[in-house]
Amino acid sequence: MKSKEMMGMKKMRFLFEVLVPALLTGMLASMAEGRTHYYDFVLKETNFTRLCSTKSMTTVNDSFPGPVIRIHRGDLVYVNVHNQDDFGVTIHWHGVKQTRNPWSDGPDHITQCRIQPGTNFTYKVIFGEDQEGTLWWHAHSDWTRATVHGAIVILPTQGTTYPFPKPDGEHLLVLASWFAGDFNEEYEEYLSNQTGTSFDDIAFTINGEPGDLVACGGETTHRWLVDYGKTYLLRIVNVVVNSELFFAISEHNLTIVGTDGTYTKPRVTSYIMIAPGQTMDVLITTNQSLGHYYMAARQFVTFDPSITGFNNMTATAILQYRGNYPPPDVPSFPINLPLFHDLDSGLGFLSLLRSLATPEHPVNVPLNITTRMFVTASINKVNYTFEGTEVSHFAASLNNITFMDPTSSILLAYYRHTSGVYTTDFPDYPPSYYNFTGDTYPPPMSVLATKVKVLNYNESVEIVVQWTNLLGQGADHPLHLHGYTFYVVGMGRGNFNNETDPKGYNLVDPPERNTITVPKNGWVALRFLANNPGTYECFLRDHFQGCRNLFINHSQFFFTGVWLWHCHFDRHLIWGMDTAFIVKNGETPETSILPPPAYMPSCAVQSLIRLEDFQDSVELFNEINVN
Known part of the structure; x- marks a missing residue:
């Protein structure tokens, strides 16, 4: 009897001392891995x-x-x-x-x-x-x-949990564009004559609905039901094709706590300005009288509307308190929503945010910069005769390079060693310096090419992006970097001064973004560590099985991935305001690019068009711009 009891006790001891800790370790590891x-x-x-x-x-x-x-x-x-x-x-x-x-x-x-x-x-x-x-x-x-x-x-x-008191609930708002016509036709219009588009058939939407202030919008206006005395986390995404937006909620303040998938120090504001590609997390406390309150979004216009035109409609949704009360005839409208052309409100908002900078959410700003770039963001206009027809085209550029999209994947071209698809000589500086924000400016000189920038692994990169006034008028440029977040260490109006402006950089708690607005008549300074590789040497080893399957007849290949950097106004993107970064591998498997998947969409059905195939057109385009 005693021996059985002893065996039972040993089993229990084994269970609690060996199996339970092992199970807990496995569970914790599973939780850590996600x-x-x-x-x-x-x-x-x-x-x-x-x-x-x-x-x-x-x-x-x-x-x-x-x-x-x-x-x-x-x-x-x-x-x-x-x-x-x-x-x-x-x-x-x-x-x-x-x-x-x-x-x-x-x-x-x-x-x-x-x-x-x-x-x-x-x-x-x-x-x-x-x-x-x-x-x-x-x-x-x-x-x-x-x-x-x-x-x-x-x-x-x-x-x-969150780095702020857990909210009582949350809600999501997606701010988008609505084209009454076919958006592919709008796209083709930009490609063919590039004279812009009519704004008569365009609206903004909040969660798919334009709201009460447009024809046929009232019955389907989006409503957010809330309880009095609660704090909610409101997640806002701007997916609009070509516009920055102001957003506000009538009689309710917004406390910004996050942007672009990172947390920020809390900042209380009566409105936000959000660019295409950006997200913003805000807290709202429902502490007003029971009623209906408009949530409203309207375009922030930094260009001359008399030249370009703009969408002057305001999208609305309704924040509606639960409870027994007579509904108002008309919801309260946010009088704090800035006007379309309120540059002070728009540009002033850009400098409002700071990173959280806590041990749990640290700031790792690169301090010893190894790669410096000064990049001009410009809108150009090209007039020329092509096959006897007068053509007027807009173009956009970074450092006077108008990016030409290949019809093959750059990634595919690299690892197949296909020449003529792109070059690796994107310039670190513009070809000339002038009064970038002045009223007098040189003629457009953009060069049509597919140029990319190569970075070594772990390089500390600083990019100063300078807005230019080449056409005498223009919009902000919300620039988005794929594969990375970056720290916005500086921002200012006028021309960047390399001697004085860096002295004002915020290297303590700068905001961390993936999309940032380059302000009209101004500049922005970004820093990031190039630690997300885009290239690796593919040796024929077991752990590169996908590589072996693709290239069994070759002893070694160099793979690359590219990280696109572009303006998130789609009209500027298709005009050529983009480039790409190739980031080399580190020295270990953990700092190297993953092998390709077993299957990628084929480019065979899309003819491989190379720069030399367009050489006559490229030379004509460049000759027109230079002369």
């Missing part, structure tokens, strides 16, 4: 009615906006995209660092070719270890992102 989520995105045409008319447009899973990806920090996501539409498409995971995985970043002709109709492709979405908050996803081919987009919500790691 969960894996699987999504299916089906792209197809769906009918929607807005502005008193019905049209068919491309959507994901029949929804506008598209489905929300909701995960915890540290989770992994696979998204299988099924293209049942009539056009090829790619999907970009905006703000997601895609650590060591540019294969799934998604920009058309940069890291992949399009997912063709009737085919599918699975993206592996790898978030940065420090990413938490609100990001988003969208199509990255033509202007399809006007209707193909959705939010990404990254909650704190399970068992942890």
